[in-house]
Amino acid sequence: MSEPTSSKSSKSTSIDINNLCLTFETQTEPVHALSDINLQINSGDFVSLIGPSGCGKTTLLRVIADLEKPTSGTITVEGKSPHEARLDRSYGYVFQTPALLPWRNIESNIHLPLEMSGYSKHEQKKLSQQYLSLVSLIGFEKKYPWQLSGGMQQRVSIARALSFNPDMLLMDEPFGALDEITRDRLNEELLHLWEKTQKTVVFVTHSIPEAVFLSSKIVVMSARPGKIINVIETNFSKDRTFDIRETPEFLEVSQLVREGLKEGHNDGS
Template sequence: MNESSSIKSAESSIIDISNLCLTFETQTEPVHALSDINMKVNSGDFVSLIGPSGCGKTTLLRVIADLEKPTSGTINVEGKSPNQARLDRAYGYVFQTPALLPWRNIEANIHLPLEISGYSKDEQKSLSNQYLSLVGLSGFEKKYPWQLSGGMQQRVSIARALSFDPDMLLMDEPFGALDEITRDRLNEELLRLWEKTQKTVVFVTHSIPEAVFLSNKIVVMSARPGKIIDVIDTNFPKDRNLDIRESKEFLKVSQLVREGLKEGHSDGS
């Protein structure tokens, strides 16, 4: 326990956020989406951002992705500004919905970021094969998105995010729209993928079991203004499977998260 945490602190942080605030100016009154956020994510972490809707977890993810600009505070991604990190293609982003282009087949959808990054046709082909097999969708190259189920589409979207080998995977409630059975299976698959690819993952969710099962670090947030209530470390074995959800340790961590959320709720309103 001590050993592993000392190793972690020695690792460099890949995302470093301090005193970050983001205020949306609206017609009626300013909305404080994020307030005084301090957060560090180490390389190789699986970090979940959990909180009620409107707590700014998606906004925080978008700030890391440079899809949103903070009002004040500093943020470094891989030691650079988020903008530079985006230009350097430091992350792959997975949205709530698969966001596949309907006129491109599965293979061509995965080629999209590769085309933009200037990979050659041969490289595109081999990368799409490689990552489709990684998410278990070999043989679906020529299918169109509408021919695939929601879960399969989201797997394509993950393969697309990984295809150009970014250091980070930013995921915004990627399994929120799926049924529970599919969701459980994809959670296990994602864990295997994380183990295999050694990516840093920042994962937004509002499901406690999902957050506890997947992450080694859970960031609990509260709404209005969006701020961080608690950061909970977990210490499950990397090759865990869904059975772990029955374990005492799992229930204990879940309870911690639930209490954090409750505290935030009474604070916020």
């Protein structure tokens, strides 16, 4: 993707976060999960949040999704409060685990959000077919989750998140539990999906190659308190494959991210 600001489809701001803090009150002492976060995400961006565990990257994603309330600061999602955005079903959320309902078959799992959005049975069927084909799972409609591999389950989960055509896709380490081979393949698939659907994607990861390969914008975070160290924009071609991992540009960006993480680590300790 070319630079977000110069891209035609990416002019409007999708997510705007200013001076956001979040403190968890615990019995012993308050935990500063997020501290003074400022971040603008344009629509059509693929943004990765990367950092060590405990840096608040998942918490930040949950704040965007209105699954967590900030203590102070402002945040707008698609021009609305996160709460309104959630009520409008503005995002599809992909969790660390596939989170499929074990008593529903694959097709029926994809119908779940559609049922709640009030789609007709006919439309549900049409959309589940459309999105299952997008993640290459046609033929598995009637299978149950336990009959699929972990990678396939996570693809179902992505199809489900896209099925009701939300503006954004929020992904919380979706490939963290998968083996590296599956993970590489799903990374390429996800890149193509992003390209096809033009969604805004916010992607939490702790893998540098994954973040650099997928993102148009990489947000490097550090822990205790969780804050943003650096925002790195990338400029790889849209139809890239994993071959670019050998190119000097890729290694250069990876190095930048690694330095950012190291800097955050030194600050923290």
